[in-house]
Amino acid sequence: MAMLFTDDLVTGNEMIDSQHKELIDKINALLISCENKADKAGAVKMLNYLADYTDFHFSAEEQLQKEIEYPGYNEHIKKHEELRQTVNQLHEMLEEEEGPTEAFVERVNSKVVDWLNYHIKTFDRSVAEYKFMRDNTQRI
Template sequence: MYAELSENLLTGNEMIDSQHKELIEKINAVLKSCEQSNDKVVAVNTLDFLEEYTNYHFSAEEQLQREIDYPGFAKHKAQHDAFKQTIADLQDMLQEEEGPSPAFVAKVQEKVVEWLYVHIEGFDRSVAEYKNMRDNNERL
């Protein structure tokens, strides 16, 4: 199951939504690399690329939250930190195996794809709504 940016994942914030689209493409690249090749090096490199983009995206989101004084910043950042640990755990799992096993792919789907959906629908949508409310309130 590949990740998909459906309507219910759109937050209405252009920066967040465009970065989520890119993030989903990186997640799907990891899944495709596992499907198309049992090559450990390819899987490791693709997962590293996902990690780099995740760090970039989380940094941008956290900067936005600081700029708008988002009241849920600490809880949101804790979610990001937990996800970063998940990526590290997946890297460890991949290092311990000969290549991307079915168990590894299942973990990516469970711990990355499903987490992302829940996170976007709850946490990220809340940030976008808060920013929109704050921006519109300042115009009144």
């Protein structure tokens, strides 16, 4: 099941939104690679690519939060760590299997796709709104 960047995922922050679109593309590429159950190497390659881009994105988000002195910074970092741990668990799953199984795909959907949807709609939107309010104090 492909993940789509829909209007309800827009935070209003151009950097965050563009990176989320790219992150969703990486997740979809991983899911597509899983269609060939025998292609363990392809799934590992796409999972590594997703992990690398996730680290890049989280670093950018965390830097933004530091710059704007976002009050929920510590909690947000803990949420990012949850996804990093999930990606590590997915690596372990692939190591143990001959290729991406249905259980692996289910885990990607429940622990990555669902997590990201919720995270963007709540945590990331909160950061974008805080930044907007901070940058536009004259509107208050």
